Amino acid sequence: MKSKSLSFDQYYQDIYPDWDQLKKNMLKEHGYYALDFTTVSSNKLSVLTEKIEATDSYFLDPVSTKTVDILDAQVDEVVYDLCSAPGGKSLYWCYQNFDQLAKLNLTVNEISKNRFIKLKKNLNQFLPQVENIRFTNFDARLWFQHETEVADKILLDVPCSSERHLLKQGSTDTWSFKKMKNLANTQFSLLCSALEVLKIGGELVYSTCSINPLENENILQRLEKKRTGRFELLQSELILPQVENHFGGPIFLAKIKRLS
Ligand SMILES: C[S@@+](CC[C@H](N)C(=O)[O-])C[C@H]1O[C@@H](n2cnc3c(N)ncnc32)[C@H](O)[C@@H]1O
Numbered sequence: 001m002k003s004k005s006l007s008f009d010q011y012y013q014d015i016y017p018d019w020d021q022l023k024k025n026m027l028k029e030h031g032y033y034a035l036d037f038t039t040v041s042s043n044k045l046s047v048l049t050e051k052i053e054a055t056d057s058y059f060l061d062p063v064s065t066k067t068v069d070i071l072d073a074q075v076d077e078v079v080y081d082l083c084s085a086p087g088g089k090s091l092y093w094c095y096q097n098f099d100q101l102a103k104l105n106l107t108v109n110e111i112s113k114n115r116f117i118k119l120k121k122n123l124n125q126f127l128p129q130v131e132n133i134r135f136t137n138f139d140a141r142l143w144f145q146h147e148t149e150v151a152d153k154i155l156l157d158v159p160c161s162s163e164r165h166l167l168k169q170g171s172t173d174t175w176s177f178k179k180m181k182n183l184a185n186t187q188f189s190l191l192c193s194a195l196e197v198l199k200i201g202g203e204l205v206y207s208t209c210s211i212n213p214l215e216n217e218n219i220l221q222r223l224e225k226k227r228t229g230r231f232e233l234l235q236s237e238l239i240l241p242q243v244e245n246h247f248g249g250p251i252f253l254a255k256i257k258r259l260s
Contacts (some may be wrong), residue, residue: 031246
């Protein structure tokens with residue numbers, strides 16, 4: 001197959017005719033949100049474009065908060081964040097529900113030992129209490145073998161090609177079609193497992209920071225083929241970085257409801 005031998009640039013040029021502009025947009029510095037846990041008084045966050053000195057704040061890309069907003073998890077729901085390190089999205093959800101932290105029923109999971117340690121450190125550093133948060137260090141592809149139909153909402157922010165990161169680090173040499181296909185298979189396994197962990201009627205947000213259709217729309221098509229009728233796609237969108245705002249990106253989001 002032709003795409004197997006394509007370079008990073010050739011591969012994405014084929015998908016995005018305006019690839020040069022998109023690349024520029026991905027390289028552009030974007031702003032960030034500072035979650036200041038010492039002064040959580042309102043949920044209004046503004047995009048900061050210059051670094052501030054704040055040890056009490058967790059910094060994250062504004063666009064990545066969309067994953068949590070779209071999931072719309074409620075305080076009394078059982079919520080799983082299955083690929084959660086370093087913890088930005090879970091922290092954002094806790095930030096939004098800061099006055100009811102003790103009531104949250106949240107599980108945060110991470111496969112990598114080192115990243116799991118980082119996740120624990122971050123949540124311990126920024127949250128006044130973590131006693132009711134369950135920390136787990138498992139392969140979420142296998143989660144369905146241990147628990148099924150337990151979660152009302154699941155955040156599934158999967159590992160991905162993260163092209164923006166590759167471009168920013170100045171070398172795309174580590175990218176290959178084979179690596180990307182392997183990642184897509186991991187993503188699909190994670191999604192299939194997570195959907196079994198959802199209660200019937202529960203909802204999940206699948207997200208990547210990739211612009212590769214094989215890691216985004218194609219994953220949904222594979223799901224539709226394999227599990228026809230068992231799930232409903234509620235919404236999906238790919239947000240590409242724009243020159244005129246500071247929200248960051250790219251991000252791909254798909255909200256899926258379990259029907260049976
Ligand atoms: C995109 S990052 C998550 C970022 C995180 N949601 C945040 O907002 O800070 C994906 C994470 O999934 C983890 N991961 C990869 N494969 C996994 C698996 N099979 N099970 C659980 N976690 C996995 C990676 O180590 C990585 O930390």
